[in-house]
Amino acid sequence: MNRPRYDLTDGRLGTHIWRLSSAMGWGILAQNAVQFTDMWFIARLGHDALAAVSFTLPATMLLFYLVLAMSSGMTSAIARASGGRRHEHAARTVSAGIIAGGLIGVLMGAVAYMLMGVAFPAMGVPGAMMPVIEPFMRVWLCGLPFLSVLIVANAGGRGMGESRLPAYVMLLIAAVNLALDPVLIYGLFGLPRMGMTGAALATLLAYVCGMVAALVVAGRHMHLIRFATLRNGPKTRRALATWFKVVIPAAVAYAIEPFAAGILTAIVARAGLDAVAAFGVASRIEGIALIMLMALWGAVTPLTGQNWAARKYDRVVRTIELASIVNGLFCIAFALAMWVFAKPIVGLFSQVPATLALATVYLRIVPVSYVGFGATGVIGAALNGTGRGHFYLVVNLFRVATLLAFAVAGTFYGGFTGFAIGIGAANLLAALAVVVWARRVFLARVPASR
Incomplete structure (x- = not known):
């Protein structure tokens, strides 16, 4: 294969650590900004709305951590493929991971949806808040497949040593969410006032935009999306096994x-x-x-x-x-x-x-x-x-x-x-x-x- 976009097997390690970690820091800040923005705008709806969205945090954070596990596995798998100069294997792993990640996102969302009625009361959520929490969670859970795909695609780029473009994708998500939150939560520009559910919809749409951007980066710039490589069933299964091992x-x-x-x-x-x-x-x-x-x-x-x-x-x-x-x-x-x-x-x-x-x-x-x-x-x-x-x-x-x-x-x-x-x-x-x-x-x- 060609040398990785950023060959981490050569050059000063200190420079690589600085470049990778600084870009990662911006990406993490951008992801945290999504949650902070939602909380800030929802807080303006009143104490009850803020309390309601706070009750959702343990569930949404658990699901997000599970998505991060897919990211860790993909970064590891692609880094080793990249270091071994196996570009076709890297492309096969990312292509299979995108499909599998989307399906896992759908599965996690479906399971979480079915457990909502049991999980939140068990967490001590008052029954009066469930009519507000359930619509929020239904919309938020619809965003899980998009989040999973974009996180997996971004991780493939990081495994190749490219940290800047994945960080830009996360900043795009934060910017779209910031722009849409007040519009959908408060009902600006003639749109209906959606309250908490508007925050979830803004996040979902931001994830859709982020997914498109991540796929463009992984496919067009990194050449990591090649679905034709999946025709080889045994190699595809081995690629997925390498991913799931982490x-x-x-x-x-x-x-x-x-x-x-x-x-x-x-x-x-x-x-x-x-x-x-x-x-x-x-x-x-x-x-x-x-x-x-x-x-x-x-x-x-x-x-x-x-x-x-x-x-x-x-x-x-x-x-x-x-x-x-x-x-x-x-x-x-x-x-x-x-x-x-x-x-x-x-x-x-x-x-x-x-x-x-x-x-x-x-x-x-x-x-x-x-x-x-x-x-x-x-x-x-x-x-x-x-x-x-x-x-x-x-x-x-x-x-x-x-x-x-x-x-x-x-x-x-x-x-x-x-x-x-x-x-x-x-x-x-x-x-x-x-x-x-x-x-x-x-x-x-x-x-x-x-």
Whole structure:
């Protein structure tokens, strides 16, 4: 095959990490902007509407995490195909993945639709809110197939080393959603006022636009969509198997996250409502650091995947080392910033004295451990990139189990402060164990580069 659009098996690794992670950061910000925009406009409808859309967040986030698993699998599969100079296999994988992703999106939407009447009451949603939530979810779920296809197509481009165009696709989605939200929610320009359902429709239409753009990028610019390659049944099945080998464990690993967040909220609730509010505020501020870390992890996957397939194992190891250094520098800077500015930043979200004090304590303790959390993520991204999704699942399960155990113990012995110390200690301990394991089991078995 021709050399990849951006050959990650050659050139300065630091430059590749910067280029990939910066573009990934913009893409993640754009995706978060969609949710933020919806919440901001819906909040203007009143407290009940804001509460109703808040009840939908656990469900929509779980489904979005499952879609992200398809993205991780595709980036890994295409990176390894690209590094091995197997363009036909890459095109076959993306072409099959687009079809399979769309079908999986339809299936997830159908299952979620059938479970709505049971799931939301089980989550404590008042019956009076269901007539507002159900129309919103029906429209939002219709967007899942489009979201799945665009995410899979975008991931194929990232696997080839192209990070800029996929980021533009995500920015397009955010822009379309921003333009349509006020029109459909409030009924501007003579259109009917749709309220919350208008926000869901705006998101659906934004996903349709994003899907078209992603398909154009993957097909016309990256030459990754060639449905004729699917005529070879055995090779198509092998391509899908390579994809699902990462998708399935990633889906389980990602699905754990919203459940873990719910359990942490239940744990901290023992310290009182002020503690719950403080944890909620601190978690939103933590999201700033998480965006940067996710962008870094997103750079590690295609880098390790391409170089692993090219048998340039020294570059795989060096990628992990460089990413760990970048992670450490960023996390230390963020922790120092939180130590100095935590109180005024929390004050932007809440002026309740107890909430302000507790959230400040949390943000002065937990960010110190982000070095460990980020290091675990770097190793997990490398495992995904090299096709070892089952190891990534084990790493994530270990991290979450350690986190919950230490959070329970910390809350029992020290209330909210103990809760924060427990989370910090868990992040560092889990990272230490994962790094030791990676050095002795994963990296120790990496053969010498040819």
